[in-house]
Amino acid sequence: MSGAERITIACLDLAGTTVADGDAVATAFAEAIATMGIVAGTTAHERAMARVHDARGRPRIEVFRTLFAGDEARAQAANLSFERSYDLVVDRRGLMPVPGTEAALERLTSAGIRVCLLTGFSRRTLGRILDTLDWWKRVDMALSPEDGGRGRPWPDLILSAALRLGIDDVRHIAVCGDTENDMLSGRRAGASIVAGVLTGAHDTDRLNRAGATHVLASVADLPDLVLPSPRLHHDGAVTAEHR
Structure with a gap:
């Protein structure tokens, strides 16, 4: 150089x-979208988590806005749920x-x-x-x-x-x-x-x-x-x- x-x-x-990271972020995303009715074991859940994986690195709220296009209230609610879920993961496992x-x-x-x-x-x-x-x-x-x-x-x-x-x-x-x-x-x-x-x-x-x-x-x-x-x-x- x-x-x-x-x-x-x-x-x-x-x-x-x-x-x-482990699976802390993915876990928090999965729990957040579950509160919005997108639950594990469904095709909708698989599609949503694939989109989450593709969007890693982007602002979390923007990821939820993409998932819940046109519904800002759901995106904001999911983002709040994500933060709470991530906090619980940190509390349970700590961070390294x-x-x-x-x-x-x-x-x-x-x-x-x-x-x-x-x-x-x-x-x-x-x-x-x-x-x-x-x-x-x-x-x-x-x-x-x-x-x-x-x-x-x-x-x-x-x-x-x-x-x-x-x-x-x-x-x-x-x-x-x-x-x-x-x-x-x-x-x-x-x-x-x-x-x-x-x-x-x-x-x-x-x-x-x-x-x-x-x-x-x-x-x-x-x-x-x-x-x-x-x-x-x-x-x-x-x-x-x-x-």
Whole structure:
């Protein structure tokens, strides 16, 4: 990576990327749509959950608006039910970082890279996750769709982070996420690194089709991608070289 494209901001997704997702989000979606009469074991439920899987990474309320097109009241009710269900999942199981995440955050911030967490959760749920993990001081910023205009797949959240953190070139941004919507938003924002990870919703093929510049096993591998690597000269001197 050239000096002109030195990474100064890392925009990292939350569930499935930095926070171990398991089936917590899918469970909360299933319970939410069940309150709207779409119950497990039906064709309608299978279709709805397939659409939920396709839409992972998008704002949760937008997913429900898609499912209940033209019925804002049902979409809002389902979204409220989702948040309650997710809270119960957190209460029952707790939350864990994806293995290696906290070490990766430390490496990035120690190198002077500013870290922004991005999510499709509401601001309230985002705050609860950061409280549970005690991550407020580990990152520079955390944004939900309520904070930055349109959610993913649009670039608004990433560009909001860039504006608020004061960068002068979008090529200095690295984006990391587990869904095609993360990849689309990163490419639309002009980030030079848009890395997909395999710890969440979507697989390698889907991430690549959506424009991933790299596909990593997990966010734990991101520092090795974006940080300078040492280069040994013939005289034995070592200098940093950006990847």
